[in-house]
Amino acid sequence: MAAGTTLGRVRRWTLRTSVLGLAAGAAFTVTAAPQATAARDVALILDYTVAKDCRVYENYPKDGVIGNDPAWRIAPGEVVAWRYNVNGNYAMISDKKHRSSSTHAWWGFVDPTCIGTSIGGEPFPTPDSSYPAGEPVPQRILEGRSAVEADHYRTVDFRVAPGTVVDDRQEIRSKGTLRDAANRFVIGNVKPGWHVHRTAERNAGWTKVYVPNAQRWGWVQDIHF
Structure with missing residues (x-):
């Protein structure tokens, strides 16, 4: 009788614990989902006016760098997005007029003084905020806007560490970007017909490579091989 009572208590306690555990898990899921959604709803690519006519460099x-389009320029009246400053001489931008192009790069390097002020209206730094118009680009060096860091900026790894090459004649078959990590900050571009030095380092559909024409290590999406 005592044993049965004890067993019954154990069963009831186990069931109650399991239910509480499920409830806690459900509560965690409910609170975590909006945060994940909120992070995706923050704009990281904010648009700016163009202050003056300037050349843009793909790499x-x-x-030693070759293949930069000598005709790529931006001019007043156009729109670009600021991503980060490499240093006081160059900033990484996205050129709005090329963003839908399947043949021309839209990420490139430009003199920061060519970038005007913010157009405004994007949700940054929170999903419910509206970035003001008329703001100059940030002065931070090698830091770009981020939805995951507390101060809303993340460091750009502009000089990716070398890897061990397993194929020094990997052909690039379509236009793509060179990133500082898998699907992170753009640090250059690759073009069809180029050959890169491929490593065996892969992550989420991206591979670490060295691009001789850009004189830079980085990550290229596998769909471009």
Whole structure:
């Protein structure tokens, strides 16, 4: 009798604990989902006016870099998005007039003084906020807007660590971007017909490569091979 009573209590306690555990799990799911949604609803690519006529470079201009389009320019009246400043000489932008192009890069490097002020209206730094118009680009170096960091900015790894090359003749078959990590900040571009030095390092559909024409290490999406 005592044993049966004890067993009954154990069963009731176990059931009650399980129910509470499920309830706690459900509560966690309910509270976590809006946060995840909120993070996705924050705008990270904010638009700016163009202050003056300037050339844009597909890959950071330095000795040994080839393939930059000499005709790519931005001018007053156009719209660009600021992503980050490399240094005091160049900033990474997205050129709105090329954003739907299947052949021309839209991410590129430009003199920061060519970028005007914010157009405003995007939800940043929170989903319920509205970024003001007339603001200059941030002065931060190698930091871009982020929805996951407490201060809303994340460091750009502009000089990706080298990897071990397993194929030094991997062909690029379509236009793509070079990133500092899988699907993170753009640090350059690749073009069809280029050959890169591929490593065996892969992450979420991206592969670490060295791009001789850009003189830079980074990550390229596998769909471009």
